[in-house]
Structures are given as C-alpha cells and as structure tokens.
Amino acid sequence: MIQYTDKIREIAGRLLKDGTVEVFIGYRKGTVPMMNEPVLIRDPDQVDTLHWDVNCGLNLCNYLTRRTEKIGILATGCNSRNIVTHIIENQIKREQLYIVGIPCTGMVDHRAVKRAVGGKEILSAEQQGEKLIVKGADFEKTFEIKEILQSNCAVCRHRNPVEVDEMVADPVPEQEGVEPYKDVESVEGMEPRKKWEFFTRLISRCLRCYACRNACPLCYCPTCFVDESRPQWVGKSNDPTDTMTFHFLRAYHCAGRCTDCGACERVCPVGISMRQFTKKLNKDAEELFSWEAGLTLEQRPPLDVYRPDDYNDFIK
C-alpha cells in the first residue's frame, strides 16, 4: 500500500515538525516477511522507516498505556476501538493523542500463507493492490488478499476507525451480512463434555509463553494474575488445569473490552485460537448488553455500570 505509506510518512513528518506530537507510533517493515513491527519515531527525519501494508496486525494501542507525552498514532478500526477503551479506562488522555485513521480492509493470516506454500521458507511477501506476492528460494505464488485474511478480519464489522483526528484516505465500505459468531454458535450447540474436549484440545499445545497476553492492549496490569506469587492465583507449570485457568481468566479479564483485533492469535507461537474464549464473551456482551467494545467515548462499559434491568438470570 504505497499510497497509504506515503501519506502516513507525510502526516507523521508534519506532526513531528510542527510539534503537534512528540512521538509517532506506527509500523516499520519487519526483519522477516509478513511480520511488520511497531516503531516509535521522534525524529522527523526518520519518518521514512514508517511502512504500511497487510502485515500490520499487531495492535499499536499496546504502546500507549500511561504515556505522558503527546502522541501521534495510527489506528485501524479495531485499534481505534482499543484506543477508545484505553481512554475510557483512564490509561491515556484524549487530548494527548492525535489519531491518524486508516480505513482498513484486513490483515493477512501469516499462518494461512505459510500453509499454502507447504511450510517452505518465505523470503519475501509484497503487497500489490489486492494481491500478495510471496517468494521463496524456488517458488513464487500470488494470493488474493481477500482469501487469506485473518479470521477476525474476515468477519470485521468496523473497518473504519471510530475516533480520528485525520484520515489517511476515504473510508472503506463496511462489510455487510457477515456472521461474526458462527464458530461460537457451533460450540454452543455441543454437549458439556464435547465443549470441554473442544477447549482442552484447543489449548493442549499452549506453552504458557504469555505472548497472547503481552500483545493485547487490554492486558496492562502492572502485575498480571499469572505472575503474582503472593498469593499465587494459578499454578505456573503447563499443567492442563492451570493452562485452562489461565485462558479462562485472561478471557474474562477482557470481557466487554475485547475488540477482536486478533493480535493475541497472531502472535501465538503454536497457533492457538484463543479468540474462541473472548469471542464468546463478545457475543454475550452484544446479546445481553447490546455492547460492542470501544465504539464510543460517551458510554460506560457494561461491567462498570449498574442498571436495574441488567441481565441477571444466573442469580437466584
């Protein structure tokens, strides 16, 4: 996306030069293909390191927590909703931010690409418009980006940022008729024992590396419950029960806050779909409280307010 990249560099340079912001948070090309990485730029002469394409799936909001300077930041639909959530939760002030909005058409699932080339080493992956051209030592393959999107992006209903100061381009049309919770529904239809087996199998390869937690902007606690040792809330080994407790509680800590940005899933070294936990909570929040996280600065999230008509079927 050369146009976006040029425009981002131009905006970042202008903001840093005229002092609107002291630091600009964006992406640069990663050292390996399909792994663009976050970068913080302070010097207007370095804006040329900024880069944008379909491999910018990490969530930049993660780098905002409790910063004190004036910050320029790129935001896709989901990232902007995390920024809104950060503001609501007092982790950053709106006045500190200059949000540069990106109309987003989705990020590429690097695992799907890797699978499609039979696990061979990929030496480069360049985006050309709607296509991704992937090259290795002895092969070249062209993908339609639409067909290799991350599973969260394929069902995304908020591709345009919700809170911006300036847009990089005109908004893109939102996807109509997507069924975001099909996977959750199929689990809901199972018997309890089958559900348990489904989730046990899902997390069986988990290494407890906590990359999913670290990549998530919602997980900003100074000491996470899994790291606490006095008291120790959950065992630290990879005992299956402890691992289930970790996943269950991590998801619950994201209840009513998760934007389904997919960063957690993207970074997992063993490819676990831990969004199956958070998506159930997103679905409940939507069905029981008509709530989708981070859409507005005006409303408090459901777990933070009491209304007499709140859902309470579970309480006797």
Add this chain to the structure above:
Amino acid sequence: MKNLLEHIGIEPGRLHFSWISSAEATKFVDVANQVYEAVKEVGPAQVFIKRLAEVA
C-alpha cells in the same frame, strides 16, 4: 462468568450464584438445598480438576 464456564464445558447446574442478606435465613436454607439437589443431579465433577503430583 457462568456463561463462559458453561461454554467451556462446565455443566449447567454445577455453578450457582445468589445474593443473600444476613437477615434472609430462610432464603439461605432454600438456596443451599437447591444447590445441593442440582449438584447431586450432575454428579461428581469430571473436568477442570487439578490432580496434585503424587509424592512418595
């Protein structure tokens, strides 16, 4: 919380929530009995159990 636990395979009927004031003795007894009955019906827990390492 209950919804997510049941979503990952804890049987409905195992987990109960209630709000009982210290003045509501009869409600407490009722709820305790209901919980007892409901849990008895689903039987002993088979999942989400941590077995401690056997020490010789």
